[in-house]
Amino acid sequence: MLRKRSFVKPVKKISMEQNTSQTFFDKIWDSHVIRHIEDDVYLLHVDRHMVHECTSGAAFAALKRSDRRVHSADLTYSVVDHILSTAPGRTGETFPGGREFVSLLRKNCAEHDLELIDFDDPRQGIVHVIAPELGIALPGTTLVCGDSHTSTCGGMGCWAWGIGTSEVAHVLATQSILQRRPKRMRVNFHGKAGEGVYAKDMILHLIGQVGVAAGQGHTVEYAGSAIRGLGIEGRLTICNMSIEFGAKAGFVAPDDVTFEYLAGKPYAPQGQLWDQAVSHWRTLCSDADAAFDREVDIDCSTIRPQVTWGTSPEDVSSLDQPLPDPADIADPVRRRAIEEAFSYLGLEPGKPLAGLPVDVAFIGSCTNSRLSDLEAAARVVKGRRVAANVRGLVVPGSAEVRNAAQAMGLDKIFTDAGFEWREAGCSMCVAINDDFVDPGKRCISSSNRNFEGRQGPKSRTHLASPATVAATAVAGVITDECGLLS
Amino acid sequence: MEKFTKLDGVAASFPIPNINTDAVIPASYQRTLKDDPGKGLFAGWRYDLDGKEVPDFILNREPFRQSRIIVAGENFGCGSSREFAVWALMRFGIRCVIAPSFGDIFYENAFKNGLLPIILSPSQVDRLHDHLAKTNNPSLTVDLEKQIIELPNGESVPFTVPPSRRTALLEGLDEIGQTLRFGDEITDFQRNQKVTAPWVYARPQYSRSAKENADARASIA
Ligand code: SF4
Numbered sequence: 077m078l079r080k081r082s083f084v085k086p087v088k089k090i091s092m093e094q095n096t097s098q099t100f101f102d103k104i105w106d107s108h109v110i111r112h113i114e115d116d117v118y119l120l121h122v123d124r125h126m127v128h129e130c131t132s133g134a135a136f137a138a139l140k141r142s143d144r145r146v147h148s149a150d151l152t153y154s155v156v157d158h159i160l161s162t163a164p165g166r167t168g169e170t171f172p173g174g175r176e177f178v179s180l181l182r183k184n185c186a187e188h189d190l191e192l193i194d195f196d197d198p199r200q201g202i203v204h205v206i207a208p209e210l211g212i213a214l215p216g217t218t219l220v221c222g223d224s225h226t227s228t229c230g231g232m233g234c235w236a237w238g239i240g241t242s243e244v245a246h247v248l249a250t251q252s253i254l255q256r257r258p259k260r261m262r263v264n265f266h267g268k269a270g271e272g273v274y275a276k277d278m279i280l281h282l283i284g285q286v287g288v289a290a291g292q293g294h295t296v297e298y299a300g301s302a303i304r305g306l307g308i309e310g311r312l313t314i315c316n317m318s319i320e321f322g323a324k325a326g327f328v329a330p331d332d333v334t335f336e337y338l339a340g341k342p343y344a345p346q347g348q349l350w351d352q353a354v355s356h357w358r359t360l361c362s363d364a365d366a367a368f369d370r371e372v373d374i375d376c377s378t379i380r381p382q383v384t385w386g387t388s389p390e391d392v393s394s395l396d397q398p399l400p401d402p403a404d405i406a407d408p409v410r411r412r413a414i415e416e417a418f419s420y421l422g423l424e425p426g427k428p429l430a431g432l433p434v435d436v437a438f439i440g441s442c443t444n445s446r447l448s449d450l451e452a453a454a455r456v457v458k459g460r461r462v463a464a465n466v467r468g469l470v471v472p473g474s475a476e477v478r479n480a481a482q483a484m485g486l487d488k489i490f491t492d493a494g495f496e497w498r499e500a501g502c503s504m505c506v507a508i509n510d511d512f513v514d515p516g517k518r519c520i521s522s523s524n525r526n527f528e529g530r531q532g533p534k535s536r537t538h539l540a541s542p543a544t545v546a547a548t549a550v551a552g553v554i555t556d557e558c559g560l561l562s
Numbered sequence: 563m564e565k566f567t568k569l570d571g572v573a574a575s576f577p578i579p580n581i582n583t584d585a586v587i588p589a590s591y592q593r594t595l596k597d598d599p600g601k602g603l604f605a606g607w608r609y610d611l612d613g614k615e616v617p618d619f620i621l622n623r624e625p626f627r628q629s630r631i632i633v634a635g636e637n638f639g640c641g642s643s644r645e646f647a648v649w650a651l652m653r654f655g656i657r658c659v660i661a662p663s664f665g666d667i668f669y670e671n672a673f674k675n676g677l678l679p680i681i682l683s684p685s686q687v688d689r690l691h692d693h694l695a696k697t698n699n700p701s702l703t704v705d706l707e708k709q710i711i712e713l714p715n716g717e718s719v720p721f722t723v724p725p726s727r728r729t730a731l732l733e734g735l736d737e738i739g740q741t742l743r744f745g746d747e748i749t750d751f752q753r754n755q756k757v758t759a760p761w762v763y764a765r766p767q768y769s770r771s772a773k774e775n776a777d778a779r780a781s782i783a
Pocket of ligand 1: 158203225
């Protein structure tokens with residue numbers, strides 16, 4: 077009997093494990109399949125559809141052309157954020173170039189009976205900032221939005237990803253989406269990051285290590301002690317930049333930090349439903365022996381504050397590192413890319429990035445515009461002045477962040493230092509409204525993309541954490557927190 | 563969606579990796595649905611700060627003003643989800659992009675509009691770049707039915723596109739219409755989810771009522 081059992085058990089165990097061990101992603105995927113279409117293509121249910129003014133206009137128009145209606149208005153959430161002016165005291169018309177999209181969204185929401193969070197709503201803000209903040213983004217759900225940084229919401233433990241406008245129309249009309257099953261990657265951030273090293277530095281460091289195409293076709297689970305040690309806002313920052321190394325989405329499995337953050341949020345479930353939800357959410361973690369298609373390990377103790385020196389987020393290093401010399405690069409394509417980036421940014425090989433004068437310092441965007449970001453920047457700025465050569469802007473991610481910061485007196489710290497204190501929106505991250513960097517000018521920015529022209533035609537962008545942006549604003553030249561203090 | 567069957571035209575070589583959608587069309591060209599997005603295609607490279615054409619830029623030279631195909635480097639269309647990138651390419655006249663890999667969202671957006679993204683191995687793409695750099699007849703024929711790219715010298719390069727996407731392009735299918743055939747299954751899914759995960763549907767009362775929406779509509783009309 078015993079012998080028989082010991083013979084049977086291991087075999088059974090192995091086959092059980094092969095059949096049942098799942099990653100966090102597998103669990104979400106499986107619970108959202110409506111239908112298998114063919115090969116690796118499935119029709120999935122969308123639990124949360126976030127809509128904003130810039131990528132929805134053409135989608136609603138497509139609906140109208142084919143005489144279709146919004147399928148599930150109760151799972152659709154709309155907000156204006158991208159093209160809206162961030163000038164203090166703005167209205168929907170303050171930036172005239174934005175009027176078309178803002179009024180289109182109003183009209184479309186009215187026609188389809190959708191709730192719209194308009195410019196003057198106390199819940200207004202960047203779509204990826206308000207979805208977690210209001211408790212719209214819930215663990216275990218699928219969430220899409222016509223914007224690539226939708227992955228931000230993965231920090232809440234949902235599977236959130238960006239879609240195009242045709243897909244927006246498809247989701248509006250069917251509350252479902254066609255998907256190829258992505259591969260699974262896990263990034264383990266081990267150890268503990270040092271003083272002055274933030275979530276932004278962790279993710280920039282990762283992208284510098286793996287390159288901008290490493291995540292293609294994958295969803296990424298962020299794990300490890302350094303991730304567990306982060307608050308929700310830091311996790312949102314990490315997940316935000318998943319797209320910057322090509323991943324479809326990034327997420328952190330929910331834990332007590334997530335539940336504490338969510339409890340009592342206006343759109344989160346309440347009472348008995350809340351208890352029921354939390355006990356379900358606790359089951360979502362990747363099983364201990366679940367297999368990933370790719371794993372990456374990062375030792376956080378070695379990470380220093382990061383600043384980008386090129387026109388791609390992978391062009392990044394700490395300020396104590398010399399810039400690469402194209403002459404040393406063997407790969408001709410990479411060499412040419414670096415040469416072009418240097419020429420675009422007005423940099424010379426061999427010279428350090430530290431000490432380079434900047435013209436603009438931007439604290440904002442869905443990467444780094446939450447309260448903890450503003451607190452970190454304010455700590456650096458307090459009692460100091462923005463250098464005379466620098467225009468400093470602080471653009472909170474949402475009205476709620478703005479109000480909370482004001483209640484703490486952060487606005488006063490920023491304005492006393494000479495920063496502009498603006499209304500919530502995307503602002504100088506994408507320069508689709510009138511917040512842009514002038515041609516040839518250099519900006520240190522807490523946003524997520526340093527592409528050519530991203531912050532305006534011929535603008536030059538260096539990405540960094542809010543603390544590094546603040547330190548640079550004060551010094552007038554690129555530096556990090558330690559550099560400012562030393 | 564526009565049909566795609568066979569395309570014969572000028573191919574422009576962009577042997578650069580990671581061409582992002584901000585480069586394909588900058589944000590400032592996306593403030594309206596009324597203008598021709600083709601004008602914004604590669605605007606940062608195509609025009610100087612005064613809006614004048616940069617003479618060296620490939621799409622400002624003949625015969626590349628008539629380009630129908632782009633041969634690019636890896637990770638073409640990475641970055642922003644903007645479908646304007648596909649619309650700008652198509653309005654300029656581009657119906658096919660050939661690259662070793664694509665940004666995921668761009669790849670989806672392309673198919674949905676009838677722009678064919680073809681993935682070839684890096685060495686095959688390099689061969690096309692070499693060919694285009696040397697030839698004085700920079701044209702290619704892309705045959706989706708046969709899944710073959712033909713060079714003027716008679717060489718041909720096979721490619722594959724997932725079968726359902728190929729059919730959709732060949733027939734110009736309406737994807738939403740296709741999905742709505744499964745409308746009952748979507749309804750069933752939601753009915754079931756309301757039991758297994760009721761919190762997904764626990765939304766507080768809309769702050770903006772139907773009445774307020776109607777008023778908003780009236781004020782816009
Ligand atoms: S802040 Fe920037 S990256 Fe984020 S949603 Fe707005 S435009 Fe996109």
